[in-house]
Amino acid sequence: MSNKVYGLLARFDTPAAIMSAAEKVRDAGYKKWDVITPFPIHGMDGAMGLRRSRVPRFTLVGGSLGFTIGMSMIFFMNKFDYPLIVGGKPFFSPMFAFPVSYELTILLAAFGTIIGMFLLNRLPMHYHPILKYDDIHKSSDDQFFLVIENSDPEFNKAETNKLLSDVGSLEIQELEE
Amino acid sequence: MSNPSAKSSISGSKPVGKPTVALTIGVIALLITSIGFFMYPKEVASSWLLASAYSTAIGLGLLLMVMLHHIFDAGWSTVIRRTLEHSLAIFPWLALFFLPLIILSYFEPSLIWKWMDPHFDLSTIGGHGTVGSDILYVKKSALLNFPTFVIIYLVSFVSWIWLSSRFRKASFTQDEDGSGAHTTTCRKMAALGIPVVAFSSTLIACLWLKSLDYHWFSTMYGVWFFTGAMRAALATIALICIFLSRNALKGLFLRSHMLQLGNMMLAFTVFWAYISFSQYFLIWNANIPEETFWYVIREHGNWRYVGYTLIFAHFFFPLFFLLGHRNKLIKGRMIFICVWVLLTQLLDFYYNILPYKKDGEGNPFEFGVSVWDVTALIGIGGICIWAFLRSFNKTRPIPIRDPRILESLNYHE
Numbered sequence: 001m002s003n004k005v006y007g008l009l010a011r012f013d014t015p016a017a018i019m020s021a022a023e024k025v026r027d028a029g030y031k032k033w034d035v036i037t038p039f040p041i042h043g044m045d046g047a048m049g050l051r052r053s054r055v056p057r058f059t060l061v062g063g064s065l066g067f068t069i070g071m072s073m074i075f076f077m078n079k080f081d082y083p084l085i086v087g088g089k090p091f092f093s094p095m096f097a098f099p100v101s102y103e104l105t106i107l108l109a110a111f112g113t114i115i116g117m118f119l120l121n122r123l124p125m126h127y128h129p130i131l132k133y134d135d136i137h138k139s140s141d142d143q144f145f146l147v148i149e150n151s152d153p154e155f156n157k158a159e160t161n162k163l164l165s166d167v168g169s170l171e172i173q174e175l176e177e
Numbered sequence: 178m179s180n181p182s183a184k185s186s187i188s189g190s191k192p193v194g195k196p197t198v199a200l201t202i203g204v205i206a207l208l209i210t211s212i213g214f215f216m217y218p219k220e221v222a223s224s225w226l227l228a229s230a231y232s233t234a235i236g237l238g239l240l241l242m243v244m245l246h247h248i249f250d251a252g253w254s255t256v257i258r259r260t261l262e263h264s265l266a267i268f269p270w271l272a273l274f275f276l277p278l279i280i281l282s283y284f285e286p287s288l289i290w291k292w293m294d295p296h297f298d299l300s301t302i303g304g305h306g307t308v309g310s311d312i313l314y315v316k317k318s319a320l321l322n323f324p325t326f327v328i329i330y331l332v333s334f335v336s337w338i339w340l341s342s343r344f345r346k347a348s349f350t351q352d353e354d355g356s357g358a359h360t361t362t363c364r365k366m367a368a369l370g371i372p373v374v375a376f377s378s379t380l381i382a383c384l385w386l387k388s389l390d391y392h393w394f395s396t397m398y399g400v401w402f403f404t405g406a407m408r409a410a411l412a413t414i415a416l417i418c419i420f421l422s423r424n425a426l427k428g429l430f431l432r433s434h435m436l437q438l439g440n441m442m443l444a445f446t447v448f449w450a451y452i453s454f455s456q457y458f459l460i461w462n463a464n465i466p467e468e469t470f471w472y473v474i475r476e477h478g479n480w481r482y483v484g485y486t487l488i489f490a491h492f493f494f495p496l497f498f499l500l501g502h503r504n505k506l507i508k509g510r511m512i513f514i515c516v517w518v519l520l521t522q523l524l525d526f527y528y529n530i531l532p533y534k535k536d537g538e539g540n541p542f543e544f545g546v547s548v549w550d551v552t553a554l555i556g557i558g559g560i561c562i563w564a565f566l567r568s569f570n571k572t573r574p575i576p577i578r579d580p581r582i583l584e585s586l587n588y589h590e
Binding site for chain 1: 454457458461462464500587589
């Protein structure tokens with residue numbers, strides 16, 4: 001077993017405590033860190049300095065792709081591959097191609113959203129160093145945790161440890177990779 | 178925390194806006210419009226129909242938003258609900274504004290709606306025969322006749338005024354006694370009111386606007402009116418709340434509330450496109466002359482470009498603008514898109530209403546904004562703003578004892 005340090009974990013017992021701790025960690029310039037709480041805390045994204053999720057970009061790409069594929073598929077099929085007059089209408093018109101393209105827009109936008117969410121969250125993830133911490137199950141009950149990762153450029157074991165105790169954590173634990 | 182035992186007297190808080198200025202501007206514009214009527218009766222009558230239909234649509238959208246809040250037991254919109262309730266004070270005025278068209282149509286039946294006059298000569302607008310001998314009129318005359326027109330106008334406005342006064346009264350009384358029972362009553366009222374408004378607004382849209390070309394068939398028209406009403410009402414309430422966030426709603430109307438209004442505007446942008454496209458697509462696909470003529474006259478002259486403008490300015494531009502998250506959080510950008518949507522929605526009303534005026538060939542007159550459109554809109558708008566401000570300054574700016582007010586004040590996306 002390697003003894004490489006993954007990061008430092010700090011425990012808090014109220015939402016207010018972890019909220020103010022998160023603000024201080026954010027202001028100290030850390031980037032690779034996270035909080036683990038039993039429930040969503042309103043305003044935590046601001047306290048952590050999180051930016052908006054990038055998932056919508058995947059949605060936009062998926063949706064645009066779906067619309068283009070739908071339109072060009074019907075254009076190719078009806079105009080060249082198998083031209084057929086239906087109801088006296090032209091071989092191709094965006095009018096009747098629209099409902100199908102619209103359905104494909106929604107389908108591929110949904111796929112894009114799901115794929116984007118998995119990619120950005122690096123899912124599926126079968127192991128995480130935090131699971132080695134014995135009391136981590138309390139994060140789904142009544143305890144609040146803050147983890148700063150070793151890979152953060154600002155990370156320094158002694159200084160980060162001091163910061164975490166200064167912001168009022170009840171317990172600090174070193175996590176192994 | 179606020180003190181719930183405080184009485185509802187709001188002495189000390191500064192009144193918002195300048196109701197007298199709005200009233201003066203409105204009355205002057207109405208006077209100019211009525212002088213114009215004696216000079217150009219037909220032109221001013223259609224301007225008046227445009228302005229009163231547009232403002233009635235906004236009123237209905239606002240009423241529906243109050244009822245949507247109650248029926249979904251919504252939390253976030255509690256802060257803006259009081260503003261919505263005050264805006265419902267315009268309903269009696271809306272009823273009054275439409276009344277002149279009914280009275281004038283009684284004395285001069287062919288003024289706007291040709292089907293009101295059985296002796297009207299259809300050859301003057303590119304047809305043949307008279308209205309009374311027109312089989313499409315005869316078959317539709319069960320709905321399209323003057324007594325039914327008046328009765329539906331009366332029943333609709335009575336039910337809208339009744340609903341809006343009930344919601345207002347329940348909310349204002351809750352400020353006094355703090356009883357949660359008002360909230361439950363309002364929820365039941367909303368369950369009753371939504372079908373009533375859906376049915377009556379569809380009839381009103383068909384009688385006021387769709388019957389201008391009474392040959393036409395479309396099952397989408399009532400929903401089109403609803404989407405337009407919601408888009409205009411959302412833009413209106415967002416504008417009012419942004420204006421009030423500088424004084425009465427300072428620190429109460431938050432960015433997260435504005436974001437939600439923007440999201441609803443985005444949703445109804447897509448819904449409007451869905452409905453408008455479906456109507457066009459079904460008529461295009463079926464290709465029956467009784468239906469296609471409506472779009473054919475709207476491809477005549479510069480109306481074609483009005484149609485293109487609607488596609489790009491009323492759908493694509495607001496869609497991509499409102500997709501941007503930041504655009505819904507910055508006040509200046511929200512003001513811009515709200516004004517934009519209000520204007521393009523007005524253009525949609527122009528597109529739906531004005532081509533009924535045709536020359537001897539059956540072609541519509543070119544699209545143009547007349548000075549009477551502007552005076553009618555300013556007149557009706559001025560009176561509506563006056564009615565809103567007069568009501569707004571009578572109560573607290575938010576429903577302070579609503580069970581969900583705290584949730585709304587701390588609302589976070």
